Amino acid sequence: MTSILENRPAFAAEVDKVAEVAGYLWQKGWAERNGGNITVNITEHVDDAMKALPAISEPVAIGLTLPNLNGCWFYCKGTNKRMRDLARRPMENGSIIRITDDCAHYEIVADDPVKPTSELPSHLAVHNYLIGKGSPYKASLHTHPIELVAMSHNPEFLKKDVLTNLLWSMIPETKAFCPRGLGIVPYMLPSSNELAEATIRAIDDDYDVVMWEKHGVFAVGDDIIEAFDMVDTLTKSAIIYMYARAMGFIPDGMSQAQMQEISKVFNLPK
Ligand code: 13P
Ligand code: ZN
Numbered sequence: 001m002t003s004i005l006e007n008r009p010a011f012a013a014e015v016d017k018v019a020e021v022a023g024y025l026w027q028k029g030w031a032e033r034n035g036g037n038i039t040v041n042i043t044e045h046v047d048d049a050m051k052a053l054p055a056i057s058e059p060v061a062i063g064l065t066l067p068n069l070n071g072c073w074f075y076c077k078g079t080n081k082r083m084r085d086l087a088r089r090p091m092e093n094g095s096i097i098r099i100t101d102d103c104a105h106y107e108i109v110a111d112d113p114v115k116p117t118s119e120l121p122s123h124l125a126v127h128n129y130l131i132g133k134g135s136p137y138k139a140s141l142h143t144h145p146i147e148l149v150a151m152s153h154n155p156e157f158l159k160k161d162v163l164t165n166l167l168w169s170m171i172p173e174t175k176a177f178c179p180r181g182l183g184i185v186p187y188m189l190p191s192s193n194e195l196a197e198a199t200i201r202a203i204d205d206d207y208d209v210v211m212w213e214k215h216g217v218f219a220v221g222d223d224i225i226e227a228f229d230m231v232d233t234l235t236k237s238a239i240i241y242m243y244a245r246a247m248g249f250i251p252d253g254m255s256q257a258q259m260q261e262i263s264k265v266f267n268l269p270k
Contacts, residue, residue, distance in 0.1 A: 003091055004050065004110035011045035014138075014223065015075055015090050021228045022077075023087035025143050028232075031083035036143040036216065037117035038086075038224055040075045041127050042096070044138075055107035059100050063121050063193050066128035069099040073109070074127070076116035099124075118191040125196040126203060126220060139224040144216040145231055147238035148182075152213045158184050163211070169253030170237035172262050178230045179268040183207030187214050206269070209234060 005012040018038050025031040050073075077086060077094045086093035095114040097106040106124075108114070117123065123140050130137045157163045164181030168174050183202035188195040199218055202210040209219040209230050217234075221227035244251035254262075263270065 001111070004053075004096055005091065008045060008047075011042060014040055014042060014045070017224050018075060018077075018094070019087050019090040021141070021224045022083040022090070024228060024232075026082075026084040026087060028145070028235075030143045030145045030216075032144065034080045034082055036083055036141070037077045037119045037123065038075075038094075038142075039077070039117070039120070039123040039127070039140050040224060041072060041131075041138045042075050043072045046073050050109070053109050055098075055109060056113045057108035059105035059107050061105055062099075062124055064125055064196065065102070065104040066099070066124055067103050068128045068131040069124060070101065070103050071099070072127070072131075073098045074106075074116075074124075076120065076123070078114035079116060079118045081114065119195075121191065121193050121196040122199050122218065125193075125200050126218070129200045129203065130220065135220075137220045137222055139221050139227050141219045141221075141224060141227040141231065142212075142216055143219075143231060145235045145238075147235055147242055148211060148217055148231075149214065150242075151238055152184075152211050152215075158186070158211075158213060160184065165259075166241065166253065167234050167237035168259055169255075170240040170251065172254065172258075174233050174237045175259055175262045175268065176266045177233045178209060179263075179266070179270060180207045180209070181270065182217075182234055183210035185210050185212050185218075188212070190215060 025036055074097050076097055081093035091111045095108050096110045097108050097116055099106055119142055126140050151157050183205055185198045185202050188198055209217055211217050217231055219227040219231050
């Protein structure tokens with residue numbers, strides 16, 4: 001069977017990155033069963049031949065109207081599909097969708113009619129927000145990192161920027177490479193429009209990664225590798241914190257002055 005990726009190397013390279021990250025998510029234990037999802041805005045790779053392709057599904061309501069997504073195309077992980085399968089066969093475990101002219105529906109275009117992730121409202125609402133802001137970010141990732149989710153069960157860590165500062169203070173790289181920290185979204189029903197709206201509010205509060213309390217994280221980046229790297233970096237800090245606690249002491253953490261020094265040297269926003 002031919003794939004829409006054939007003879008489109010730049011587009012295929014983006015899907016290769018998705019497959020690479022899906023493998024990491026499984027290896028890290030963050031992707032039990034079908035856990036987690038990925039979408040990538042691939043509109044820049046759409047050519048005239050792609051535009052002429054017929055839809056292979058009926059239009060499906062997104063549940064939200066997202067005006068900035070007019071003419072946009074996305075790669076989406078399929079709902080109920082496993083990251084460990086997606087790592088080997090991204091086009092069998094995900095599909096390419098385009099947004100219809102009313103900006104309230106999508107239709108599947110290729111390769112197979114794989115129904116997109118149940119978290120599509122959050123992913124598309126965030127892409128709509130990013131385009132509105134003129135952001136260059138193209139990728140969004142939702143995953144279930146064990147240590148960060150464990151920390152979200154402590155109400156103290158859910159207060160604004162408590163976790164941000166704690167994680168930043170564990171190792172200098174965390175502030176340098178996740179410079180906006182970790183926003184917090186209170187527990188909400190998975191795949192709900194309320195969760196989508198709360199996620200945008202948190203990202204708008206100037207975060208690239210937000211915690212979905214007792215569920216997982218949602219991250220945005222230039223590409224899916226960038227989004228993954230930020231979650232990986234934050235998780236590394238969480239693990240260092242937990243190792244210290246497991247050894248029976250509360251880690252000192254870097255001082256505020258040491259973290260300010262990092263901000264200055266790396267020219268960071270916070
Ligand atoms: P999907 O299989 O629909 O992508 O759902 C996985 C998930 O993590 C829901 O929050
Ligand atoms: Zn989830």
